[in-house]
Amino acid sequence: MNHQLFVYNTLTRKKELFEPINNPFVGMYVCGPTVYGDPHLGHARPGITFDLIFRYLVHLGYKVRYVRNITDVGHLENDADEGEDKIAKKARIDQLEPMEVAQYYLDRYHFAMDKLNVRRPSIEPRASGHIIEQMEIVQKIIDAGYGYESNGSIYFDIAKYNEKFQYGKLSGRVLDDLLATTRELDGQEEKHNSADFALWKKASPEHIMRWNSPWSIGFPGWHLECTAMGNKYLGETFDIHGGGMDLLFPHHESEICQSNVAFGHEPAKYWIHNNMITINGQKMGKSLGNFITLNEFFDGSHPSLTQAYSPMTIRFFILQAHYRSTVDFSNEALQAAEKGMKKLLMAQNLIPKLKSSAQSTENIKELQQKLYDALDDDFNSPIAIAHLFDGVRIINSVKDGKASLTEEDIELLKQLFESFVSDILGLKSEEAASGSDEMLNGVIQMLIDLRQQAKMDKDWAKSDKIRDELKNINVILKDTKEGAEWSIGE
């Protein structure tokens, strides 16, 4: 099949034909989590967005190296604990080693992402393991004349950069505007210019995470890790750089500055940014304190949740919106997603049971084309899902004998659902597969047989009792023309 994949490039604000720099190899770098807190719904968005992109690129046959970093050092705080490293702060409070805290939350992040069926990246480098590489880039920037020292810290000279390069091209900022609107920050007096950002920060005495360097004992600046690790694992220019829209400025803008100066060109060809998840119309985030952790979704323990939502429900909910739109969380929306997803997965399970006919009344090839067209258009998962529901209607109609498919078409349909539902969208049935446990299967089949006998005797009280009792232990019976079917409920 001939594909023309178009991706929206934040750099140009346009959808562009995707052409890897070194076809068929694709390098993708995505900004990963800062591991100092439990993963929340906001983390699920980029996790799932770039998982979809990763999976689709692999499906199309590209050899993808997907790098997603772990930030376990280096982000500065700007509240009461000025200049203090977040990991270090948490460590002091908890009386733990900083790396112990990072490991704890990294494990929890992995656990949540695994539940969401987010594939692990090819490489997951940690900032703390790449201090040397970051220092080398600082030195390069200093050597090139764009870094200056001030009281043991090194800053990037934006004004000088803007003479030769275009500062703000990714985020659409204009330097003069920025200078007029930048707020008062700690350490401002050390900078030549309020827009300058730190490349190396001298550690204050109580700062725990610190490394020796030619300039001072300290730690690398906020934006350096991605430049260092992207370069190390994907080369000086790679295909895709991704992350949340909130990272666009100043983080990604600064990465472009660093790469231009240190390597002579920009880091990435395509910049892809996912939008935010909102709750009651407001961004869900750590700093706003309105976030719900993923574990709270999974067990329904957060007060604003009316029930627990399975990881696959969360995944489907996120995929039902386009990645560049905000998506507003609500119980109603999640419940709708839950039902819709079950319908989709139930239909998929029916495909092998369909009976073929000599003629097809439905056009499966057209469905196939529509599915690829949807994802080729900037990974439009909501459109793809809408078309999959057309497939659901076809499957159910064929099962009811109201439509027919040839054996060939059934096979194609099966293959399409496997590719799109399972492999690309990454949706999978969460119920214990009915029939996988031989003993359970036998016991329930016996009950179904007993109920069938009761039904033949028109003993409705007994047959309903069996159905109700089974429902109480989460076994759902459905009567069909071929007899009763059973499945495990939620």
Place this chain on the structure above:
RNA sequence: GGUCCUGUAGCCGAGUGGUUAGGCACCGGUCUGCAAAACCGUCUACAGCGGUUCGAAUCCGCUCGGGACCUCCA
């Protein structure tokens, strides 16, 4: 204040200058001992006001509302 995004039916959410998005909910029907599921059908839309156009929900302008970024944040 600056930069940018956005406003679609009860809810969530696509999309497009002229033709059904889709899901959930609701209502009617078919099927069923009853359920459930499924299928068929119906019903609620494009914030407001102007403009461009043969034609705009889709393009432009203004007004009103919501949001993001400008500070660590996915």
